[in-house]
Amino acid sequence: MNTIIEVRDLTFSYDDGSSGKPVIKGISFSVEKGGFIGIIGHTGSGKSTLLQLLIGLLKPRSGEILFDGEDIFSKGYDLKKLRSRVGLVFQYPEYQLFEENVFKDVCYGPANLGLTRKECELRAYEALKSVGLSDDCFYASPFELSGGQKRRAAIAGILAMKPEVLVLDEPTAGLDPAGRREIMNLILKLRKERDITVILVTHSMEDMASCAEKILVLDNGQIGYFDTPAKVFSHTEELESIGLSAPAVTYIMMELRKRGMDVPTDVIRPEDARDEIIAAFARRKA
Amino acid sequence: MKSIVLGQYYPADSLLHRLDPRVKLVSTFVYIISLFIVKDLPGYICVTVYLLAAVILSKVPPVKMLRGLSGIIFLMLITVIVNLFTIPGTPLLSFHGLHITVEGVYSAVRMMLRLVYLITGSSVMTFTTTPSALSDGLESLMKPLKIFRVPVHDIAMMISIALRFIPILSEETDIIIKAQKARCADFDSGNMVKRAKAFIPVLVPLFVSAFRRANDLATAMEARCYRGGDTRTRMKPLLYSGRDYLVYAADLALVTLCIMTRVML
Numbered sequence: 282m283n284t285i286i287e288v289r290d291l292t293f294s295y296d297d298g299s300s301g302k303p304v305i306k307g308i309s310f311s312v313e314k315g316g317f318i319g320i321i322g323h324t325g326s327g328k329s330t331l332l333q334l335l336i337g338l339l340k341p342r343s344g345e346i347l348f349d350g351e352d353i354f355s356k357g358y359d360l361k362k363l364r365s366r367v368g369l370v371f372q373y374p375e376y377q378l379f380e381e382n383v384f385k386d387v388c389y390g391p392a393n394l395g396l397t398r399k400e401c402e403l404r405a406y407e408a409l410k411s412v413g414l415s416d417d418c419f420y421a422s423p424f425e426l427s428g429g430q431k432r433r434a435a436i437a438g439i440l441a442m443k444p445e446v447l448v449l450d451e452p453t454a455g456l457d458p459a460g461r462r463e464i465m466n467l468i469l470k471l472r473k474e475r476d477i478t479v480i481l482v483t484h485s486m487e488d489m490a491s492c493a494e495k496i497l498v499l500d501n502g503q504i505g506y507f508d509t510p511a512k513v514f515s516h517t518e519e520l521e522s523i524g525l526s527a528p529a530v531t532y533i534m535m536e537l538r539k540r541g542m543d544v545p546t547d548v549i550r551p552e553d554a555r556d557e558i559i560a561a562f563a564r565r566k567a
Numbered sequence: 568m569k570s571i572v573l574g575q576y577y578p579a580d581s582l583l584h585r586l587d588p589r590v591k592l593v594s595t596f597v598y599i600i601s602l603f604i605v606k607d608l609p610g611y612i613c614v615t616v617y618l619l620a621a622v623i624l625s626k627v628p629p630v631k632m633l634r635g636l637s638g639i640i641f642l643m644l645i646t647v648i649v650n651l652f653t654i655p656g657t658p659l660l661s662f663h664g665l666h667i668t669v670e671g672v673y674s675a676v677r678m679m680l681r682l683v684y685l686i687t688g689s690s691v692m693t694f695t696t697t698p699s700a701l702s703d704g705l706e707s708l709m710k711p712l713k714i715f716r717v718p719v720h721d722i723a724m725m726i727s728i729a730l731r732f733i734p735i736l737s738e739e740t741d742i743i744i745k746a747q748k749a750r751c752a753d754f755d756s757g758n759m760v761k762r763a764k765a766f767i768p769v770l771v772p773l774f775v776s777a778f779r780r781a782n783d784l785a786t787a788m789e790a791r792c793y794r795g796g797d798t799r800t801r802m803k804p805l806l807y808s809g810r811d812y813l814v815y816a817a818d819l820a821l822v823t824l825c826i827m828t829r830v831m832l
Contacts, residue, residue: 369749377743377746377768379768389750390750390751394751
């Protein structure tokens with residue numbers, strides 16, 4: 282596995298000059314090609330800021346971000362090209378739809394890359410298909426679609442640029458459970474099909490536990506933990522003290538153990554919990 | 568989050584900050600009228616004293632005030648040049664058929680001073696008064712217009728809401744621009760037409776969101792029984808105190824003195 286993004290000692294503050302309070306305080310981490318990184322952190326911990334830094338929408342006070350070995354903040358670096366390779370889906374991306382129909386809107390990104398019209402339309406069609414929007418939505422006004430459909434159209438707008446890294450800022454916020462499941466399944470499907478690297482910000486610990494390979498915990502602009510989900514969620518108390526939590530199933534296992542059942546407490550996925558509980562009953566019988 | 572300063576309010580604790588907004592509005596109005604009454608040195612002295620007193624009492628750094636003038640440098644330059652060369656009178660200098668006259672110099676200086684005083688004076692008000700206080704003051708001052716069925720309260724409410732929405736919409740614009748940049752939008756290259764067109768993907772979502780927010784706000788206001796108009800009371804009613812009357816007296820003195828310089832000298 283080779284590294285695709287490397288963040289080195291990154292510091293950022295919204296105020297000019299060195300006096301302002303930094304939002305990102307000297308963080309370093311790296312993302313492997315094809316990996317799935319989850320970012321969690323309380324509101325205002327700097328998650329969205331970090332994502333915007335990743336595609337050069339903000340300039341850091343110090344530090345660097347290497348994409349494919351090149352510093353994206355160096356002079357003359359082609360940010361447009363970077364943004365086509367690292368696709369950032371903003372929070373509530375459906376509010377950025379603007380064209381008269383969904384298909385045209387999805388064409389906007391590829392058109393900005395200077396592709397031919399035919400190529401744009403091919404990519405748009407492919408992207409809309411892969412997010413699972415049905416054909417009759419293609420020529421509907423983006424404002425006529427349902428919340429989940431709009432969100433998928435907006436994600437298609439990013440996918441049409443064929444990014445190698447897909448960065449999503451709370452893609453399931455404000456959706457109903459069915460919509461959330463659809464979007465999470467979509468992300469997993471895309472990753473499998475296109476072999477893309479995913480960086481996902483979410484408040485759902487359950488999604489993190491079931492999807493992410495590594496979790497980055499941000500606390501006040503600093504990295505709290507950067508480890509596998511099982512290890513990160515074993516720090517239940519520390520997570521709670523910074524306004525986060527472990528997945529619900531972990532709490533169930535902890536409670537079961539407290540009541541005398543012989544189960545491990547480092548379980549983070551419901552399927553694993555089921556297996557562990559069955560195993561515990563089997564042990565008890567034997 | 569970035570804090571967005573509305574207008575150019577400069578927070579400080581000064582006599583001028585504590586004045587009733589109505590007084591500040593009236594005083595600015597009186598001051599501007601006086602500025603157009605005066606013509607000679609004694610008159611300008613009166614206005615200068617009044618302005619200096621206001622600037623000192625406001626506790627706003629004078630540098631900040633002068634910075635506001637940078638926006639009208641071009642206008643000032645044109646005014647000075649036009650006045651210098653076009654006023655007939657005793658010639659002072661002449662070259663290439665253009666004449667500078669003594670009267671022209673006087674007039675140019677007067678006009679420039681008038682412009683500088685106009686901007687500085689009104690910025691004293693905007694530096695020391697929050698936009699919401701200004702719209703409150705305006706509403707109170709316009710009350711007499713109700714006789715002519717002018718919807719004073721509605722106008723004031725519209726002004727306050729408009730002011731309230733400026734930071735929200737500017738933040739929203741920022742996010743939309745970034746989101747479109749993430750889709751490789753290019754706002755900084757190409758000719759004028761191309762650049763203007765590049766902003767369509769920003770303006771459409773912005774308008775949609777403005778309407779959505781307006782709708783939400785209307786619902787929220789109705790949910791809290793807003794019906795507009797006369798039955799509403801204020802949380803902080805505007806009340807005159809001693810210092811407000813003192814400033815009114817100073818206004819009266821200023822305008823009287825200015826008229827006297829015109830009539831008697």
